[in-house]
Amino acid sequence: MGAVRLLGWLVLSALAPGAAHLRAGWRKTGLVLIGCYAAVLLGLLAVALATDNLVGSLAGSVVDDTWLMTITIGSALLGVAWFALMVHSFVVLRPGALRQAEQIVTGTLAGLLAVAVLAPFAVATQYGWTARQTLNGIFREEPPEPQAQGEKPPERPRDPWAGRERVNILLLGGDADDHRPGVRTDSMNVASVDVRTGNTVLISLPRNLEEVRFRPGTPMAERFPDGFRLPTDPGGGRSDLLNSVWEYSDAHPEIFGGKRNQGPKVLMDTIGYTLGLDVDWYALVNMWGFARLIDAIGGVTLTVERDVVFGRYNEGLVKAGTRKLKGADAMWYARSRTNSDDYTRMRRQRCVIGALLDQADPATVLARFTKVAGATKELIQTDIPRAMLTNLVPLALKVQDAEVTSIQFVPPLITTWNPDWDKIRNLTQKAIRESTSARPVAASATPSPTKSPKKKDQGKTTETGQDPAKGLTDGCGKV
Template sequence: MAGDATQSYGRPTTPSKDRGLPSALGWTILSTAVPGLAHLRAGRRGLGFFLLTCFLLLVAGIAALAWWALAGDGLLELRRIALEEPQLVLGAGIALLVGALVWVGIIVHSFLVIRPRRLRWPGAALSVVVVAALCVGVAVPAGAAASYAYAQYELVNSLFGDPEDAEFAWGGSPNPWGEQERVNVLLLGGDAGSNRYGVRPDTTIVASIDLRTGNTVLLQIPRNLENVRFPPGSPLAEQFPYGFDQIFNEIYQFVADNPQTASTEARAADDPAAATLKEVVGYLLDLEIDYYAMVDMQGFVELIDAMGGVRITIEEPIVYGRYNEGLLEAGTRTLTGEEAMWYSRARTYSDDYTRMGRQGCVIQAVVEQAEPADLLLRFQELASVARSRVATDVPRNHVDDLLGLSETVRGGEMTTVQFTPPQIEPWAADWLKIRLMTHTALEESGATEAASDTGAEPAEQAEPSREPSAPAEPETGTEPEPAASPSSAGRQQGDGPGELGALCP
């Protein structure tokens, strides 16, 4: 009897009796799913019960977490944690890797304690293959999940700024922006490239989003706008009292080359030139710009490719390229990143204003076609592009709220206002009309934007328009461009906003 007890509760180096290989492999597979079973079968009851208890506690914890996540706002809270506390995500990834290594060790040890005493080489080879396959089946998913966690950690830390002191508490209000009615995001498309000096935003769009309805107005500023006025009292206004002596898209690089021309607030930002553009555009439109996001041409190409392309209807063939060597055929199809870039930038046989209309169509198509499930599957690629190609001043603790807002935007209406001929002449802009068109569009979108905090009155901005001969001539010698046909894709008709759903084919 004593011998039996020792055999049952002791720690023999080999199983008490010679089991067949199929039985050993079967118990190893079962122990992979439920750790401890092979040890119990082999007589290692102490270790077996310990492993089984740990496994059941882990399952209970996962079940409780799943119930919490699915029963209420748990999934939203987990998303918030992932965006605002990247170190916790990284810690979870590391814990997952450690857990996977422990699990692999349990699989190997399970086979060792249950294996037959005599194992010839064909059986040994089969055992190695089966055990290795089980280990890989556990390690690969865990490694992939840990890789996602690290990508999330890197993305949040490198792209988004440090958290700001929030003006609101999570879950405390249906409107996380407090009393604001709209959120205004400055979208910049830079032309940076290996064969170009500096950055000149050829695309400047303010996306003004109604927080209640998700209706979005795209306020599109032409790159060749001249004699741009600066906020009163700013260093740029003192240097250029009659307006900037270059075209609008040169402002960014001018400030980057001359940082002393940025305001005190802008100089404190990570990118003083981009912060200055927020101030300038906000003054121009009489809006408060909340955030900016900038992507260069190659980044745009890579982002569209990472999304799997964007489906666009092209009404007429579009010629593109330095030597007109490219052609986008008419028709409806999914454009690659390179094709989408040329669709947005090409102006051969057209002009800046035609491509501005197409840019609005691309934005609308991306918003409509970016399915969250697809983006999640492509997360690694999207995160890699965003880290290296996108710049923004969105603070980390606002990202989750913007993601939630993006879901509202998909259900809203998107309209466009373009400050281009015949509504606005870039070489002799009516500054008051620009502000009037802006606020009219916002009112029609469903809410009135509160006055900006700049302290400037629209009438002061409008003074130069009453005396168009007063500003100095721009040094660039820009010639007026012909107005695009109102029937061009994405082009508004008249002074009022145009609905992109109707303007884009």
């Protein structure tokens, strides 16, 4: 056998294990290898044909801790086995019968081919390990409920949403600072997701909402029966706005019978009561960690309507125009208060979120997986249970292709210093009803061309003459 034919059989063996063994006369070994390989391929095909919404199911499975460990270990073992198979395939093809120069060339190329075969498994092993470490660092396992002796643990329900039509997740942007204690939640949005369609309403509440009401019967309602009100700060500012609820609750454990770290729970319940929703979980994002995430995906393309000035001495500038922004510039665009107000900032933050939904597609995330994982681990604090990820990831894929609308409770829709609580709840329910009526979509690995279409008919206008429910990116890029 010549050198070219030997290499040809070796390449074929990389694609169909056992081919080189059959050619070399190792009939039983070759048939076993090809048979096992064919059985695995047929098994994967059968699973794909039998599984509805394959992409969503796979995405949900691969974030399961057991599956991630299996993928990590399995990829490592399979990579080593395939590498060894390539080496053995080269040996059984008897390269010693070639001339010395041909032996050197074929041996070198065979080694490179073996390494090339090993590389995808090494990448899969690294991704699996990184993903598992990242997810286990962010999401916590719920402690199992105590069982009576001899009692079987409850089975996981077939319906992960327990009959619920919507999942409500509180998305918070934390503005932590070394010069002040506690957590200030300067960005507060509730993502209300229809579990059937993926259609989502993003509900934004302003940081400076005053006279916040607490759910009757709770410790905070007993402390502030007429609304959240504190004396003015020495500098003339206020520490009794909505964005201070978390910080105040953490700083006063005596209100909760000595229990500490009640801020997240209190804020979730307070915002849920304000909107007339049951908030399931929260996710707190460090705003400057968010900049790292944007850098990890290679930046985000935004249209800056007009120059945005930032910095203590107005020394920074994000110039107007459409271009790809790095994380720091994207965050200053979203957060700068210079020559601006809180409501303009809320709109700009919504534009950044919308741009990320459009541009952080699975292909981009996979290509930059290690950087994304590293940024995410330092970015998020959440109470979402680890086990729920297998259900939330397929739902997130639905959201990417579904209709995302938003409603912002800012003037003139409401007055932040004297909010109409009934109006807030009624408009929230109206926006959710209209979102629910849209048709469902299937989860897809490829984002749709338009993520946030504007509704053609939003019904009657509100008392302000505006329809508050809009597409997520409506108004972005406009002066």
